[in-house]
Amino acid sequence: MSTPRSSAADRSLAPPGMDSKPDTRHGEILYVENVTVSFDGFKALDDLTLYIEDGELRCIIGPNGAGKTTLMDVITGKTRPDAGTLFFGSNLDLSQMSEHEIARAGIGRKFQTPTLFDGLTVFENLELALDAPKTVISTLFARLEGAQRERIESALETVGLADTAERRAGELAHGQKQWLEIGMLLVQNPRLLLIDEPVAGMTHAEVDRTTRLLRELAGSHTVVVVEHDMEFVRSLDSRVSVLHQGRLLAEGDMQTVQDDERVIEVYLGG
Amino acid sequence: MASDPGERRPLLSPLGWLLFAAFAVAAVVLLPLLHLLPAADSALRVPDFAIPLLGKFLCYAMVALAVDLIWGYAGILSLGHGTFFALGGYAMGMYLMRSIGTEGVYRSELPDFMVFLDWKELPWFWYGFDHFWFAALMALAAPGLLAFVFGWFAFRSRIRGVYFSIITQAMTYAFMLLFFRNNTGFGGNNGLTDFKRLLGFSLQDPDTRVGLYVASALALMGVFLVCRGVVTSKLGRVLEAVRDGEDKVRFSGYDTFHFKLFVWTLSALLCGVAGALYAPQVGIINPSEMQPANSIEMAVWVAVGGRGTLVGAAAGAWIVSAAKSWFTVAAPDLWLYVLGALFVGVTLFLPRGVVGSLMARGRGGST
Numbered sequence: 019m020s021t022p023r024s025s026a027a028d029r030s031l032a033p034p035g036m037d038s039k040p041d042t043r044h045g046e047i048l049y050v051e052n053v054t055v056s057f058d059g060f061k062a063l064d065d066l067t068l069y070i071e072d073g074e075l076r077c078i079i080g081p082n083g084a085g086k087t088t089l090m091d092v093i094t095g096k097t098r099p100d101a102g103t104l105f106f107g108s109n110l111d112l113s114q115m116s117e118h119e120i121a122r123a124g125i126g127r128k129f130q131t132p133t134l135f136d137g138l139t140v141f142e143n144l145e146l147a148l149d150a151p152k153t154v155i156s157t158l159f160a161r162l163e164g165a166q167r168e169r170i171e172s173a174l175e176t177v178g179l180a181d182t183a184e185r186r187a188g189e190l191a192h193g194q195k196q197w198l199e200i201g202m203l204l205v206q207n208p209r210l211l212l213i214d215e216p217v218a219g220m221t222h223a224e225v226d227r228t229t230r231l232l233r234e235l236a237g238s239h240t241v242v243v244v245e246h247d248m249e250f251v252r253s254l255d256s257r258v259s260v261l262h263q264g265r266l267l268a269e270g271d272m273q274t275v276q277d278d279e280r281v282i283e284v285y286l287g288g
Numbered sequence: 289m290a291s292d293p294g295e296r297r298p299l300l301s302p303l304g305w306l307l308f309a310a311f312a313v314a315a316v317v318l319l320p321l322l323h324l325l326p327a328a329d330s331a332l333r334v335p336d337f338a339i340p341l342l343g344k345f346l347c348y349a350m351v352a353l354a355v356d357l358i359w360g361y362a363g364i365l366s367l368g369h370g371t372f373f374a375l376g377g378y379a380m381g382m383y384l385m386r387s388i389g390t391e392g393v394y395r396s397e398l399p400d401f402m403v404f405l406d407w408k409e410l411p412w413f414w415y416g417f418d419h420f421w422f423a424a425l426m427a428l429a430a431p432g433l434l435a436f437v438f439g440w441f442a443f444r445s446r447i448r449g450v451y452f453s454i455i456t457q458a459m460t461y462a463f464m465l466l467f468f469r470n471n472t473g474f475g476g477n478n479g480l481t482d483f484k485r486l487l488g489f490s491l492q493d494p495d496t497r498v499g500l501y502v503a504s505a506l507a508l509m510g511v512f513l514v515c516r517g518v519v520t521s522k523l524g525r526v527l528e529a530v531r532d533g534e535d536k537v538r539f540s541g542y543d544t545f546h547f548k549l550f551v552w553t554l555s556a557l558l559c560g561v562a563g564a565l566y567a568p569q570v571g572i573i574n575p576s577e578m579q580p581a582n583s584i585e586m587a588v589w590v591a592v593g594g595r596g597t598l599v600g601a602a603a604g605a606w607i608v609s610a611a612k613s614w615f616t617v618a619a620p621d622l623w624l625y626v627l628g629a630l631f632v633g634v635t636l637f638l639p640r641g642v643v644g645s646l647m648a649r650g651r652g653g654s655t
Contacts, residue, residue, distance in 0.1 A: 096539075116538075117535075118540075118541050118542055133533055137528050146522075146540060152542045152543075153546070154523065154546050157542075158523040
């Protein structure tokens with residue numbers, strides 16, 4: 019499948035650094051090293067070190083307050099780390115980049131509760147997320163090209179919202195909202211997808227579809243899923259990182275993690 | 289690569305263009321003719337006093353469009369747009385003062401208020417205002433620059449919502465106090481007045497008044513098309529997205545700071561145009577235009593007409609201003625209460641505003 023890119027002319031207009039891509043020649047796409055984030059003395063992340071390989075599907079689990087959402091927040095630039103380093107590829111220092119720069123460099127995020135543009139239609143939500151020039155001038159004069167429309171339509175098919183393209187996002191059912199947000203990630207076409215509790219509020223059939231979709235995406239994309247639902251994590255059959263009190267407690271495949279005594283103590287057994 | 293023709297939303301629907309043309313004919317052709325042609329005692333004749341009054345209402349409508357652009361679409365509620373409007377008015381007023389020449393009360397080269405203050409020479413910031421083009425440029429540059437600087441700091445610091453509204457209110461209050469001072473050099477609490485002529489045409493001449501009115505109508509149509517151009521573009525959709533969830537817009541790769549700063553500054557520029565046309569038609573510009581209540585009234589226009597509709601905002605300006613004209617004669621003390629009640633009432637019972645509700649019903653009104 020060919021993905022249309024912004025034209026050379028558009029790219030030459032982008033200031034250097036804004037449009038740079040992660041260097042993954044060493045195999046890793048995300049380097050989280052000794053990261054600490056504290057809120058009023060409480061350490062949400064405590065000297066956390068974690069690596070994500072390019073193209074991998076990774077689940078991050080942990081009890082409430084383990085620091086999962088804070089980890090998403092520091093990676094996407096919403097929260098700044100108090101200490102430690104965060105690199106996207108070996109070249110992009112995430113702690114020096116703002117949210118939109120991180121998004122442009124290729125990190126997409128799906129929130130725990132669906133976050134959509136309620137006043138816009140399903141189609142328009144996808145149009146805004148689309149991987150296209152995102153400056154004031156370029157959007158003021160933007161025209162939706164045929165290839166871009168096709169990508170939006172194909173995403174609509176993938177997430178099963180083709181019939182609701184003209185409805186306002188705010189009117190969708192909860193499950194549909196989850197899917198629309200996943201569709202927005204697809205058209206944004208990031209290298210690294212951070213997905214926070216994707217199956218909350220979904221039916222069994224929808225969970226199955228989500229599992230298939232995420233497994234399809236891995237390989238061509240790197241997918242990091244934060245999840246509570248152990249059944250779902252098991253079905254993804256990926257490497258699992260267990261967080262506890264802002265630290266990495268264990269890492270490995272689901273079986274290894276499940277047999278780990280520390281994990282049993284704080285999480286699975288507790 | 290075979291380039292697709294590409295798609296962009298139409299500026300207006302076919303019906304929209306028809307209504308736009310109808311407005312143009314009525315406002316620019318019909319109304320002036322009904323003023324100029326019929327005999328003075330004819331019942332059909334649009335009376336003399338009506339022309340500047342209508343011109344004033346057209347200026348208000350421009351302000352309403354500017355406020356709707358930022359509030360209705362980007363969700364930024366300004367309670368300080370009176371300042372941008374007044375700065376446009378002051379810039380034009382300074383030109384009008386300079387073009388009085390030596391016909392003032394004191395027969396001086398300087399504007400009367402400067403003679404009264406015993407100033408001997410023109411302050412540096414009045415230089416250039418002898419020229420119409422310079423004043424016209426300043427009517428845009430002054431509000432535009434203020435908005436840019438103000439917006440730069442406010443949006444950079446991620447001030448939003450009610451906090452942003454409050455500092456805009458504080459801004460207009462501060463400017464009002466500044467302009468009230470005689471030493472600031474803009475005529476103190478009397479402001480600028482006793483204008484004589486514009487580009488050589490006497491402002492007392494009915495033809496000049498018709499000319500200004502027509503210029504206002506054309507400017508309003510231009511401002512409307514600019515606003516439509518913005519809101520029908522992809523940028524307009526980004527603004528609506530900022531209104532619905534700014535964080536998500538950032539995580540989608542847009543620098544919302546730039547988008548907000550752009551539309552905020554544009555809105556102030558449009559207010560400057562309105563102010564520049566307002567001053568010569570009303571014959572005075574003074575710091576009362578910067579009263580906090582005036583700016584709040586501008587927001588009420590938009591709320592009453594309907595946020596995010598543009599046409600509704602303009603209609604709201606007319607509805608509220610007409611009500612104000614009536615109330616301030618019939619029961620002047622009550623007006624502010626009526627204004628407050630109107631704001632609360634519309635917010636509670638007609639959140640889409642008068643025109644917004646009609647438009648939703650016309651569309652078949654889903655839910």
